[in-house]
Amino acid sequence: MLRTLLAVLLAFPTAAGSPGTYPEFPYQDTAYTEAQRGQFHFSPRSGWMNDPNAPLYYRGTYHLFFQHNPHGLAWDTMHWGHATSTDLTHWTQKPIALEPGVHQGDLWSGAGVVDTGNVTGLKSGDDDPIIVFTGTNGVSMAYSTDGAKTFASFDNGRKLVTMAGTSRDPKVFWHAPTRRWIMVVWSDAGGNGVNFYTSANLIDWTFTSRYAAGWLFECPDMFQLPVDGNPADKRWVLTDASGEYVVGAFDGTTFSSTWIGPQVMDFGRNDAGGTFYAGLTFANMPDDRVVQMAWQPSNRGSVWTGNASIPAQLGLRNSAQGVRVTRTPIGEVAALRTASQVWSGLTVTTANPLTGVSADTYELEAEFDVAASSATRFGFRLHTRADGSYDRAVTYDRATQTLDGKPLPAVNGKVRLRLLIDRGQLEIFGNDGAFSWTDNVAFDSAAASQGVQVFAEGGAAVVPSLKLHRIGSTWGVGESTLAGNLTGPWQASGGTWGDTADGKRGTASGDGFYLSAQSAGDLVYEGDLRLGTAAAAGLTFRDHYTANVDASGVVKLWRPGRVIATAAAPIVRDRSHHLRVVATGSRFRVYLDHGPAPVIDATDTAYAAGRLGANVFSGTATVQNLNLGAPGFVTNAGTRWNPVAAGTWTVPGAGVRGQSAGDAFLLSERTGGDFTYTGQLRVETGTAVALTFRANADATQHYTANIDTSGVVKLWRPGQVLAEHRTTIRHGRTYTLRVTATGPRLQVFLDGTQVIDTTDTAYPSGRFGLNVYNGAGTAQNVTVS
Structure with a gap:
């Protein structure tokens, strides 16, 4: 949590929710095009964001939770926001995960795990329990048994662990040698440090030791990494919110290190008002990578405050200074490149080899031959303009072997740089992760301010290799609130479609369609439809058929140019009606509100297969829970x-x-x-x-x-x-x-x-x-x- 929040009153929450409205989705629609909005860095749709919480992987999906005030642009009334991704780069905002008024206690930072062994005994159904830890001055637990769609407080928010002093920010991980779960919690009892606890079931915890260190302030993380990729030489790394860390040993109960003081893994401003803070690594990763995301506090726009850094893979490497943590962008970032330009064998003096090149969101990869260069300083100027001004320079000093004043020694006479430039973010990596600088920069994205310059001062800079990769927007590929099992991406065809807590809201003056990428012929397809002002809303299948509920008091089956059948029915605005369509060859049966008999049983031979989706006609309606071949509501207690x-x-x-x-x-x-x-x-x-x-x-x-x-x-x-x-x-x-x-x-x-x-x-x-x-x-x- 924030250093400045120690004196914040944690009294009655100012924007609490209720179980009757949870999970909340209090966001307006956005195209993510606002000024300073990162195009490939995660930021919330709206509201305040700080620490990443409980990043984890579960059954094909990465989950990022985060400290969040969805109702304002400043820290207040902490919720846990939630976003998901299938590739760690394209993120989709989801409904609130933990909410005051629904979940007990103060919902501050913490970590999470997947209970694949059901040691908690909380499993109910197919999903493994997802367990998250939160709270201050004691640790509480919340859990989900539906794949992180909803969470409940365990035992009414009872503190599973309490300790002396101020405490917060539990990190939990599995320790295979002792077959125990480990909890690391920061507290200031007797000075800064962390307490260690062990558990067999994630519920009952035993104190084992304390590691005290003056530098170790809040948001601890702890993980094991091989040195130079050698699985026989693994070390433990203990970090704090500022990205300070020490390397040592851990036997399942006690952490020890021979280091006198910490190193820093990132050269950004490492405080709660800076550009790199509260980094946390993902749990339950499928490939044993250690991947970290951090909070970038200084980014803000018209409707949001704060963003997350690009996921970075961590490593340990021997260097002249000793064993050090490395940070490199995850490999998935390369898939975001939409176009590339390559130069080789450059010698840069006064002319800019990138004259005429303009870019807004992009990546630069460069190798500079320091030994062969005569320039005193060289590097990049980003977002340049015709008058010679620019938004940010990245400058290497050959004499001191520093990058913007921070050490970056040449390796075999060369320095390699990799820059990720987004609209409000700049991340600089040097020598394959030996150097990391995470920054927020208010880049001017106007067309006249998108120049890129390679420069040299006091001589020539030799550049054997230079690459510029354009990076497209990562937004808009997932569904925030529309539930169901149809595959995306979804495509609007007529009307406008937005997200609400109740599902996908469509508005059209005539017919509007929202179509998935999934096709079917014979099918059982069902969904929930709520008429607002719309005359009708329906389920669309085989691209052209639609079964709808109509405010005139009918259920209708139609295709363009023909009404196939209608049936009188008590259709009510502002209530959810459930439709189920069974299509077998040319026969179509339509069921309303779980009735055992179809209200429509008709035939048509026009279309044999096609996509599935939803329809709205003449007004606004909401669709939800669009499922193909799902069990549905199983009952023999009909009729409707x-x-x-x-x-x-x-x-x-x-x-x-x-x-x-x-x-x-x-x-x-x-x-x-x-x-x-x-x-x-x-x-x-x-x-x-x-x-x-x-x-x-x-x-x-x-x-x-x-x-x-x-x-x-x-x-x-x-x-x-x-x-x-x-x-x-x-x-x-x-x-x-x-x-x-x-x-x-x-x-x-x-x-x-x-x-x-x-x-x-x-x-x-x-x-x-x-x-x-x-x-x-x-x-x-x-x-x-």
């Missing part, structure tokens, strides 16, 4: 299901999901008196999810049996709790709840064990349904027998 009162009900792929600030109900049109009613229930966030039965049409009368994360299974009806059973109910875990109703006798079973057996005579029969309270929950395999 209808929401009652507040809340939203959608189908994320498997099961039905409800979310509400208070009580919300989804009721089937099926009724019953005596029965067995079963469902698999999971509380994602907030308080409770439930089976509702013997309800009337507006749910003013009903019985409800719920699982409640306050630690109870409860049977209740409006105005009266009939019975309770105390037990631990965890967020993210799936429980099987079963109700057997026989006359007035009501029995409730949790995972096969009877926990409630009571009687009540208020309601002899009624509708089956689901309930969610103060948060979000899912239900699947809901059956009546």
Whole structure:
């Protein structure tokens, strides 16, 4: 966390959320073209960003979390922002990961791991638990059981570790030789330093040692690297927020180093107002690389403050000065190059060999022959103008062998430089990572300010090799909030399409389409559609067919030039309707709101296959959860299901999901008196999810049996709790709840064990349904027998 924040009050948060609206996505649309917005450096859509948190890899996706105030341009009310990438270079902003008012405690910096062995016992379903650590003056844990889509506080935010003094910034990693998890936490008890803890299950931690060092201030990171790539000679590196580090040994309990003082891995301004701070390495990497991202505080624009550095691969190398950390851009950066120019055998005096070359976002690679040069100084001037002015010079002094005043000795008489130039960022690497300088520069991207100059002073500079690679924008390749299993990239064809917390919002005066890259012929395709002002919204398949919900009160199947079929239906604005299309050859069946029978069953032979997507017509509508061949909501309790009162009900792929600030109900049109009613229930966030039965049409009368994360299974009806059973109910875990109703006798079973057996005579029969309270929950395999 920030050095200047020690005196900040951590009282009532000024912009807290609630379980009924989590996960929040409080961002306006952007094309990422604002002045000073990095085109290949990550920055948040809007709001304040500081420390990277819990960077990790999980099943094909890199996750970057970060300290974040999404509601302002200054540090305040820390959230954990979230972005994802499949290649470490193209990042997509996702909804908020940790949010005040939803997750307990102060949500300050920390690290994360993937619990592939389920040592926490939190796994529920296919996903491995993703565990993150946060908090100040003690460490709390949060976890996700759905691949980092949502997180829950563990044990109501209980501090798993506490220590004397001020403390923060836990880093957790696996230590294979001792088969233990290790936690490193900064504290100032007795002076700066870190405490070490070990654990077998990521929950119960044992203090083992303390490493005290005056230089070691906040945001520790610790990792192992081979020296010169030799796997038989691995050393441990301990770093702090300023990029200071020492190299030493670690036996699983104690860190030791023979170094008297630290080195610095980056020459940028290494403080909370500078250009390189709070670097952290990725966990669970698939290829054993040690990759670091750091916070660049000095970048700011019209709607955001702060950005992240390019991911850099770290190494250890022997040098004349001893073993030193190296930083080099990850190899994936090369794939961002859109065009290249190459020069060789240059001798630079007064003429600029790059005259006529202009570039905005680009990369320079150069080798300078220092021994053969006579110039006293040489280098680059970036973003030059016709009047000779420029935004930044990168200057090598041949006599002192320094680059901008920092040591960069020639190797075999030569110096190699690699520069990454973005709109608000400059990263300089020298001699294959021996030198690193991460900077924020307010480059002027106007066309007249995009010159590039190679210069020499006091003689000639010999340049055996020079390359300029143009780098394109990395933005706009992923989906921030549109959920589903269709492959991208997506393409808009008519209308405008933007991101909201509820999904993809489309606006069109006529027809607008949003099409994925995925094609299909025979299919089961479904999604959630919410009409705002639009006349209609629908699922598009085989490129040309669309099944929509229409505000006039119909479900319609059409293709250009022909309405194939319509069916009268109770379509309501501002509620989510679920459509499912089954296409088999020329036969098309359309199902509405989980009804067991299609509302449309028709044939057409025009198109056999094509892309899938969504449609909006004449206004604004939102689409969400576009899934091909997913399980959907499995139930035999049809016919249609209808929401009652507040809340939203959608189908994320498997099961039905409800979310509400208070009580919300989804009721089937099926009724019953005596029965067995079963469902698999999971509380994602907030308080409770439930089976509702013997309800009337507006749910003013009903019985409800719920699982409640306050630690109870409860049977209740409006105005009266009939019975309770105390037990631990965890967020993210799936429980099987079963109700057997026989006359007035009501029995409730949790995972096969009877926990409630009571009687009540208020309601002899009624509708089956689901309930969610103060948060979000899912239900699947809901059956009546």
